[in-house]
Amino acid sequence: MLAFELERPRSLQEAISILEKFGNRAMPKAGGTDLLMWMKDRLVTPEVVVDLSLIPDLAGVNFSKDGLRIGAMATCTEVLESAAVEDHFPALRDACLSHSDWLIRNRATVVGNVCSAVPSGDVMPALYCYDATIRIVGPRGERSIPINKFILGPRKKDMIAGEIVTHVFLPLPEGKSSGCYLKLGRRNALDLAQVGVACVAIDGKNGREYRLAYGAVAPTPVRALEAEKALQGIKAPDDALLEKVSALAKEAVKPIADVRAGVEYRLAMVGELTKRAIDTCVERLKEE
Amino acid sequence: MTKREVHFTLNGRSVTYEVEPRTTLLRALRHHGVTSVKRGCEEGECGTCTVLLDGVPVKSCTVLALEVEGRSVLTAEGLVGKDGKLHPVQQAFVEEGGIQCGFCTPGMVLTTYALLKKNPDPSEDEIRLALAGNLCRCTGYTGIFRSVKRAAELLKDQA
Structure with a gap:
């Protein structure tokens, strides 16, 4: 790893002023499980690393009647062990559990997974389904942005030098809901997704509503809005509808071929996992 | 720097x-x-x-x-008692042959120690989930899983 200076600010204000001062020569660090490896491979070469772990405002997972606030330093383990996440955001719980392994989940953060913005990031499809908002502070104050506007492309996000993501906010689904994240990898642990599908079903005031989001099959995570529309209001989709929905889902994604899978395989799996994810959500809502 | x-x-x-x-x-x-x-x-x-x-x-x-x-x-050094006696988790790995070349062993032992503190009686699935981030290229893991179960027994006896 190239040499760098490490700053460990104890307040947000201090962190922002360091990041602003050094501009593109500085990078913020949460868990560091991506950043340190990227630095080792010289994919990024910051002169100053700003460790956010001592800033109290960034810690923890908090649940209120409005929704869930996941602080920038909350690890995947903290999030998946949160009772509120298990009760109200099961797709996010599945996603955290599918991420890497126990030891890495004890360091890696959910917000860090978003900020890394890699197409296969496991927590993102679930956050897309839950309509998550990214909360940012910077030299010009605070702002809020929907996650699908925040992620711009592989490793690209809508942020300027000096800004820090303080937390992600997930509004509480309006109605009884179920959710899941199905990850296809070559093995169960320590693997990047070939395809990741998050599905959430909500019994809201306009009847049953579905949300479907996909990872690793486009430059950014994507929602399959047409597929969602086709399912609107239907509590027990039959095989014909599931076929139609899975075809619509395939139209929403644009996978590439890489070392982990080819295009045809990824598309076929988008179709198959879509059906399974919907089935899982429908069954889970019946059980309750 | x-x-x-x-x-x-x-x-x-x-x-x-x-x-x-x-x-x-x-x-x-x-x-x-x-x-x-x-x-x-x-x-x-x-x-x-x-x-x-x-x-x-x-x-x-x-x-x-x-x-x-x-x-x-x-x-792993810190698990050994002052008298040089192995920790029950280490002892279990010795007894059950959860070791071949030994390179992964300190990590396996520490993850097992942390798992058993959190969950003193883990199921087979819970053991696999906990150890998923510790790779062993020798044993095929069966000896290691036996060691974790043995460690759980030894710690229970001790309590």
Whole structure:
């Protein structure tokens, strides 16, 4: 790893002023499980690393009647062990559990997974389904942005030098809901997704509503809005509808071929996992 | 870059290391003779550099040494009793043959120790989930899973 200076600010204000001062020569660090490896491979070469772990405002997972606030330093383990996440955001719980392994989940953060913005990031499809908002502070104050506007492309996000993501906010689904994240990898642990599908079903005031989001099959995570529309209001989709929905889902994604899978395989799996994810959500809502 | 001091508790003793900002906890520990912590892949995959940081298992190649300021680090050396007696988790690995070349063993032992603190009676699935980040290329894991179950028994007897 190239040499760098490490700053460990104890307040947000201090962190922002360091990041602003050094501009593109500085990078913020949460868990560091991506950043340190990227630095080792010289994919990024910051002169100053700003460790956010001592800033109290960034810690923890908090649940209120409005929704869930996941602080920038909350690890995947903290999030998946949160009772509120298990009760109200099961797709996010599945996603955290599918991420890497126990030891890495004890360091890696959910917000860090978003900020890394890699197409296969496991927590993102679930956050897309839950309509998550990214909360940012910077030299010009605070702002809020929907996650699908925040992620711009592989490793690209809508942020300027000096800004820090303080937390992600997930509004509480309006109605009884179920959710899941199905990850296809070559093995169960320590693997990047070939395809990741998050599905959430909500019994809201306009009847049953579905949300479907996909990872690793486009430059950014994507929602399959047409597929969602086709399912609107239907509590027990039959095989014909599931076929139609899975075809619509395939139209929403644009996978590439890489070392982990080819295009045809990824598309076929988008179709198959879509059906399974919907089935899982429908069954889970019946059980309750 | 200039070296800076980091003060932390290592296996119950206060220590001070001088490290560069880029020095990982893994490299700092090995440089100071704590060689149970192995340098395997050094990219967060293999788990041979596992340590417990404030009781939580992490891969020390993903931690900067300066980040452990004021915190507590436990390595396999710290599990051994003052009289040189192996910890029940270590003893279980010896008895059940959960070891072949031994390179992964300190990490396996520490993850097992952390698992059993959290969950004294884990199921087979829970054991597999907990150890998923510690790779072994010799044993095929069956001896290791037996060792974890044996360790759980030994710790129960001790309690």
